[in-house]
Amino acid sequence: MPPAGPAAAAEPGALVTTPGRTLSCYVHVPFCAARCGYCDFNTYTPAQLPGMSTGDYARAARREIDLAARALAGDGRALTSVFLGGGTPTMATDDELAGLLEHLHRSFALVPGAEITIEANPETLDERRLANLRAAGFNRLSLGMQSGDERVLATLERRHRPGRAVQAARWAHRAGFDNVSLDLIYGAPGETLDQWRVSLETALGAEPEHVSAYGLIVEPGTAMARRIARSELPEPDEDLEADEYLLAEELLGSAGLSNYEISNWARPGREAVHNLAYWRGGDWWGIGPGAHSHLGSARWWNVKHPRRYATMLAAGASPRAGHEILDARTRHEETVMLRLRLREGLDVAELSGPERSPLPGLVERGLVTTAGGEVRLTPAGRLLGDAVTLEILG
Known part of the structure; x- marks a missing residue:
């Protein structure tokens, strides 16, 4: 039986959607x-x-x-x-x-x-x-x-x-x-x-x-x-x-x-x-073998093999292979990781006190800027984007 709740993507009306998101x-x-x-x-x-x-x-x-x-x-x-x-x-x-x-x-x-x-x-x-x-x-x-x-x-x-x-x-x-x-x-x-x-x-x-x-x-x-x-x-x-x-x-x-x-x-x-x-953390539905979908806190993914994918759908079943519901901390970490990849950066106010503490050192090393209250990677920081993110998240 498919699980109930937001990840039960095959069930009409079962999704908890987020109208403020694209x-x-x-x-x-x-x-x-x-x-x-x-x-x-x-x-x-x-x-x-x-x-x-x-x-x-x-x-x-x-x-x-x-x-x-x-x-x-x-x-x-x-x-x-x-x-x-x-x-x-x-x-x-x-x-x-x-x-x-x-x-x-x-x-x-x-x-x-x-x-x-x-x-x-x-x-x-x-x-x-x-x-x-x-x-x-x-x-x-x-x-x-x-x-x-x-x-x-x-x-x-x-x-x-x-x-x-x-x-x-x-x-x-x-x-x-x-x-x-x-x-x-x-x-x-x-x-x-x-x-x-x-x-x-x-x-x-x-x-x-x-x-x-x-x-x-x-x-x-x-x-x-x-x-x-x-x-x-x-x-x-x-x-x-x-x-x-x-x-x-x-x-x-x-x-x-x-x-x-x-x-x-x-x-x-x-x-x-x-x-x-x-x-930017928008919602999307992935169609096709192995495709992933994100709606609100729900994440799910389809079976990978095209033949099995087609067989399941022909039988009227959802092709979903698995799902998860992200907790608040995981969603925050995901937001930080994704937004730091963008030129527009991340609002400093979205970071907790401990997460802000590495910023002066990162600025001094030429890896980020914080002008206008936004954390943005410099070109040198882009080369080390994953490491910068890990340093901020601790």
Whole structure:
């Protein structure tokens, strides 16, 4: 029997919602043509899902959208953002993607001008597809460029060439996407600072409205971790990664993109509405295998395997795998951790006396500022964001 209370997401009316918070929807599309060596996301290649098509997944996702709409009946909030991520959502057909978005529109109200993002890999796009996606209602594209250097792309086991990402961004602009984001990865094994500079300059040549730059994390159990263990690839260089991050801050800032979250830069007004909802503690419902949902103090997550996910929904069951209710202390710690990632920072008044005591030392070490009563990380502090958070929380 599913547990009662806020986490009983399959039961209409069982959720304790928070009308003062924004409401967003994330849709996880778990398909990829191939698995990159560094990836530990919940994704599957066609060979790993014999007999299951993207159409089968789309039907299951529509069933979960129906479940979410019933559970949130009477909530009264419109969606401020929708994000189709993965995986590679563009492994699905244009009609399947348009159908998912149409089903969301029928099931939920959306605020006027809601941000509707789709993630894509450059090799899955052409001018026609981008025109179709824009016509379907997607207005923001998050493009997995990762690097502008062919050797680094090979190390990451990406399937596209640098020029294809730039071309896809230009096609997207021509198709009417007014917010194109490029995802980059720095710190790939063997990458040099000059190669990273080329990546940044190549990305800027596409005139994106938004850039995300993430330091590579070599996750245990990935193909890349095994290659490093066999000395086929060098260990990541943390000092070089710090230099790469600061170079990103310099070049992106000079090009008019301001850092608004540790790993994200945007032109004014082009910050990611959906991701800001995460960092500001908004509510969201996650659709799809392994997707997580946050509403108020409730957290729950779906079963990970797409086939089991689809089978449960076809039987009329919730695909939820587990849940938790956060206590006040845990929610406070979560708020501090997330808000410190943002340029807007955290109000000093939200910290307890013991939590404020490290601030003078952190200011003296050049890691935070407290001007205007807001705790904000400096560029140097962003490099040590987790450590700064732990020091404040004690």
